[in-house]
Amino acid sequence: MPPLNLTSLTPATFILVGIPGMEKLHIWISVPFCSMYLAALLGNSVVLFVIRTERSLHQPMYLFLSMLAIADLMLSTTTVPKMLALFWFSAREIYFGACLTQMFFLHFSFSAESVILLAMAFDRFVAICYPLRYATVLTQSAVVKTGLVALLRSFCIIFPCIFLLKRLPFCGHNVIPHTYCEHMGIARLACADISINILYGLAVPFAAIVVDVVLIAVSYVLILLALFRLPSRTARHKAFNTCGSHVCVILLFYIPAFFTVLTHRFGQEIPHHIHILLANLYVLFPPLLNVVYGVRTQQIKKKVVKVFICPKSRSLRE
Template sequence: MPPSNLSSLTPDTFILTGIPGMEQLHVWISIPFCSMYLAALLGNGVLLFTIGTERSLHQPMFLFLSMLAVADLALSTTAVPRMLALFWFQAREISFGACLTQMFFLHFTCMTESVILLAMAFDRFVAICFPLRYGAVLTPSAVAKTGLAALLRNFCIIFPCIFLLRRLPFCGHNVIPHTYCEHIGIARLACADISANVWYGLVVPFTVGVLDLILIAVSYGFILLALSRLPSRAARHKALHTCGSHLCVLLLFYVPAAFAALTQRFGQSIPPQLHILLANLYVLFPPLLNPIVYGVRTQQIRDKVVKVFSLPRARD
């Protein structure tokens, strides 16, 4: 094949179209999206600042929560600024390398959140089922190693997607009907068999996510069993309340994630506009609502936020 044809197999840039058929509404759609993004930055920033400045919150439960806040910020920041640039300034072009980088961090961050939620479930399991061993099991070193293991595992899972995409010829096809780059959306532009991409992109991350969810369910099964043995109704209520925030965050993460993954691959009957809108809301809703859920339901965080941000009283 002539060199000119070889060089045309991989495009220099991709074109992001935004939401197909709704181009005239991009500016209006950007208003709630931008508002939610700014609120997510504020909420997670307040949460991180409060946990970082209050030594009483330097406990495993809140350290895992701070990891979740960092992952939320990374998830929304990877997608939303680029999306807003497209909506406001018609910045549709994105280089091939930048597109793959955005794809990697989006999927990597989603997988990281799944591991953090599993770690938070284990934290509640140890706190409720083995309260006397809590400090010995969940040491600061164990928390740090958990975070490092999460990053390493997810890197090994998502990094092969880059090689699966780079091996594909695109034959000049470079228009992505989306607001950001994701694995299958890029692969569908290729003029070659993408079965490996489809199966790897579906089976491996989905299997790992389901495994995390099963382990979370097992943890809560043991938690419910331990709670049923508590003699005091007040003690059972207090323990359940400490798990309530985590359960809400689990629903906020796993339900939209499963819906987005399945509709991307099997939801051909769903209008593309609806799919892309839901995909954008997925990178906004968990980062927006997670700090609200924990702020409202966790009294320790509420009290410390008020303490940190309350104005000092004027001296008499």
Template sequence: MMTAVNHSSLQPPSFLLIGIPGLQDLHIWLSVPFCLMYLSAVFGNFILLFVIVKERSLHEPMYLFLAMLAVADLVLSSSTVPKALSIFWSLSKEMSFHACLTQMFFAHVSFIAESTILLAMAFDRYVAICNPLRYTAVFTRSVIAKIGLAAIARSFCVMFPTIFLLRRLPYCRHRVMPHTYCEHMGIARLACAGISINIWYGFATTLLSPGVDIVLIGVSYVLILRAVFRLSSKDAKLKAVGTCSSHACVICLFYTPAFFSFFTHRFGHRIPHHVHILLANLYMLLPPMLNPIVYTVKNKLIREKVSRVFFRTGQLH
């Protein structure tokens, strides 16, 4: 008589993350840029948050969205990089099954939330340039709060089903994961059963969340550029382009490595595995590190406020 298979008994108590396969000998050297980039990301985003909260003149829609972006960046990098560094330094390579699911959930939720915030920021720039008279009426404090809640709710609803999709799979005690952190498809590929539902769900959610976001962002920028080129004043054109350039840089930094990593995971079987893992780490580290730098360099008001806060702090000591 055949007995029913208990899937929970086939789940490993923990996963063993081996880091970047093929580059284990270089882990200690790779940890140096990883650590510096992470510290820079944490420091830069905390400074942005501190300055935006402290300075009342920055309590405007554009800067409130930037504060949301900084929070998403902190969660995105902090959910993955500390464990990667722990692996590189041979401190701890194990992660319990439930901790792995938790890490995956927060990493993907913060990614989708950040994508939603970038879309909101693109719409903010569209209204500011194409319909400036309605700007204050459209972007009220209430609307901004609702957008922030919508970003969290949307990312939660997209990622919550993946927990059950992974928990239902038998893993036959497979526990060695060639990665530095837990991600949806990285966990699913360890299963000893069909994962077609996971593959199609991951593909659909990528197309319907960040995929749709980047299309709408592109449309908003086409409309913005059309409106900018209709302006008669050259100074007005330069100012409009300047306000959008930092956002455009951030969008490129965020989506390029993320989509490259996503499509490599599914279609780029000829790409070396260590290249894919490095790219997967890149979109967890690069945007959080560079976003505060880009906005501080490109935005004169933020630059002035940051220097003023530090100047005052220096005087107090």
């Protein structure tokens, strides 16, 4: 008997269902999703433009914020346009290669964003706990190296997932009950043992993200201890305000992500449409909240007003 050709069992395309059980509401659901995506796209682009053009913002805190904006734009742009095409035009088909590409950039941008959030927490830790050493610790070279580490770590963690999926036979199963392609959603369609996919998907990326979360938590515990020792009430309030906004961004980035990952493995009792809705919000909320966080920063707010709202007064002063 000739050996089984596994490549023949790989579908040319996958079919994205959308949100199972809510197909009739796809048009209505697309309205807030599209609004959130456009707001995130516009807001993050403005933040990037202002940080790029204003030399006074070429500091570690704002450079990390620009990296976060880029990662957020990648996270949402990887998934939302195809999602909206599915909702509006019933464009359910996605080529196998395109599906793997979407999966890679989805998880890659999430992993990179986690490293950047850790770097931002470290930035606040040094600024508050060791202000006199801030300029020597967080140099421009250190910021560039942090960005390279975020890219390299994310690539090394996520790239093996492509090969773990390409080795699987699918036996004609090509319907994904989701709005986009992600690792375990694809793997569960395979007609073969996916233990390695489950183990790798849970152990390696999840462990890396947990390490980031633990280090962020340690940073903020030390920051809180330092804040309570500040003699000035005004300084404490200003530091709490900045750190509080960052903590909100962190929580609303990690909580939906952890929920999505864990429900894929253990949450079989949770209604599937709830899981998919939250998975969609997980690619929309962080980019939108990054805009809010950026605009709440006083220096960026002033520069946005200077560049976009009062450009004439700026040119007269110059």
